[in-house]
Structures are given as structure tokens and as C-alpha cells.
Amino acid sequence: MTKLSRMTSGAGISRRSFLRTTAGAIPAAAMISRGTFAQTQTGQVVIRTSSGGSYGEAMERAIFAPFTEATGIQVVKTPSDMAPLIASVRAGQPLVDVVDTSEGLLQTLANADVLEPIDYSQMTMFTVEDIGADSAQELMVRRMVYARVLGYADAAFPNGGPGNWTEFWDTGAFPGPRAISGLDLNMPDLEFALLADGVPMDELYPLDIERALAAYSRIRAEVVSFYGTDALSANLLSTGEVDTLAIANGRIQPLIDEGGNYTIEWNQHMKVPSAYSILQGAANLENGHRFLDFALSAETQARFAGEIPYGPTNRNAFDLIAPEVAAKLPTNPEWNDQGFTQNVAWWGENTEEVTEAWNAWAAQ
Secondary structure (H helix, E strand, O other), X not given: OOOHHHHHOOOOOOOOOOOOOHHHHOOHHHHOOHHHOOOOOOOEEEEEOOOOHHHHHHHHHHHHHHHHHHHOOEEEEEOOOHHHHHHHHHOOOOOOOEEEEEHHHHHHHHHOOOEEOOOHHHOOOOOXXXXXXXXXXXXXXXXXXXXXXXXXXXXXXXXXOOOOHHHHOOOOOOOOOEEEEOOOOOOOOHHHHHHHOOOOHHHOOOOOHHHHHHHHHHHHHHEEEEEOOHHHHHHHHHOOOOOEEEEEHHHHHHHHHOOOOEEEEEEEEEEEEEEEEEEOOOOOHHHHHHHHHHXXXXXXXXXXXXXXXXXXXXXXXXXXXXXXXXXXXXXXXXXXXXXXXXXXXXXXXXXXXXXXXXXXXHOO
């Protein structure tokens, strides 16, 4: 198997139990009364969301099950690529009501003109001010932020591992097998390649695709996997197949929580927002808005952060999050300014160009 062929191979890590925290242990009934919504004995909301894994389990425990308990509305979960969602709206039969995915992929749906404007006047459990104008967009509402970070195994670097992407690219000073995302993980980490090549964080966009791929070429021989799933990235680290890699903070943090000797380097981390949208013509439009209202409440966001270390967008959630949990979140003030937010609009406009350039580079 070639290095490049491994972009789409490999099994995910086993399901892991997270340490319980104060915020994560608060029962839904104690935080959100059943009187918040009128009880619904029938009805459902269909949500396109990730299936399985630690993220799916966190969503079920922190959001889906409590929502059904509070409202009586059943949550029907389904995975789907963006193309079938677009086609379903254009055919007048939308596959889902709510789409939960990265803001970049939602931008693809927005560009295709298949999203319903969100009616914030229906929200009773949070306000636009609670989440900020960047989160309360017309066609999507930002629900959480995770970070792509530099991570490494402590044992591989007894004198300290790479502290930025330039050092990650320095295979002489920091030798050992590496991994970084490929095309199948939404998009490759071109931003990190450019940071390694000396581009300042505040001058990354528009991304210089050719320059980024040239930087990738310099470490190509040391890259064990241009991985295509987050689960595979964690598996590569936990099995010792790689010493250092680019990884989602929510994938490496459980390894640390379970006693693993790994380090998260927050310097030059990339914040990646995820959001909810509603498809045009959604069969359960009212229930979709009810779900958004519930999911963006401070209580729900605090509970979710207690399950998996992704940063809430509702600022009031931090009043309910235990300090030891807040210390793991990308939006922690201690390192919030050490990173940057991915420009999803740029990616939405340049996905096709990046795909063509990557495939040509991979074939070399």
C-alpha cells in the first residue's frame, strides 16, 4: 500500500468513554424544564449528522436525547453527502430538516441556494447577542468550534516536540513518522503548509495553493498517512504509527484523558466552526427551529462541552462549565489568540480548484 493510497484507508479507533465533569453530569431535566416547550406527543425532526464515534455519542447524550426528553420530538439521524441534499431540495423532496456539519460544507449548500433563512425571532433559549454576529448568520448558526492542532507523543521527543508548523516540517530537528490530513477530510491542511513556509497567520488568505503543495512535497517521504478521517488520525497516534501529526483537539484530548502521554500544541491552531442549517422546504420546519433553539442554549452547549472538548459559541455556557473542562476548549482565553479561524468562504469558492490541484500533485 502506498502512502498516498492510505488517505482513505484504515479503521477508526474504538469507542472511548470520556471523564465525567460537572457540566457533563448535570441532568437535562435539572437544566431545562419541560415547560420550556409545549409538549409534542407526535412529530420528528430529521437531522443530517455524523454517525457513530465519540462525536456521535456526545451529540446523543448532550443534545439529541435531552431534546426529545424536553419536547417529545423524536430525532431521526442520518448521514448524507452534500450533493444528495442539494438534489433533494431541487426535486422538492428535502432529505432532512436540519444539517449539522462544518461551516465550510454548509457554505457549499448556501452557494447552491438550498438553505432556508433562520428565523431568530423564534428563539427563546438564546439571543443573537449570546452567540455573536459571526455565529448568528442568515443561513446558518454556528454551534461550536473545534481546533486542528499540532499533537505529538511525548516519548518520541524527550526534549520537547515541535512548537509550531515550521518545526513540524523540520524533519531534521524533529525526525519521525508524521500524518496530516488529505483531500478526503473535507480539505487538506493547506494553511499549516503555508505557516510552515513562513506565511503569517493574518496573511494566509487567499491561500497560495501551489506554494502549499510545494511545502507538502518537502515532507512527503516522512508522511505515513494523508488521512481521510478523524478517527484514523487518533488511531495512528495511539498505536504509535506516527510520532506527530495534525489532529482535531477533540481526537487527541481523550487519549490524554485516558492517561496517554501526548501533548497538544496550541500555537498556530486553526479553529474550524461547525454549524446548523435548515434545508429549504423542510417538512418539519417548526421542529427544526425548536431544535436549533434548544441546541444553542447555554445549558445544552455546556453539557456538550462536558462530553467532548469543543468550544461553545454561546458565551453564557462558560458560566456552567467546570474549570477543568474549560481548560481543554479551543476558545479558552489562555490560547484563543494563538490561533486563527479557517476562512470557510474562501474554501467554499475554491474547493474545485484545490481538488484538481491536489489530485494532480498526488499523482506525481
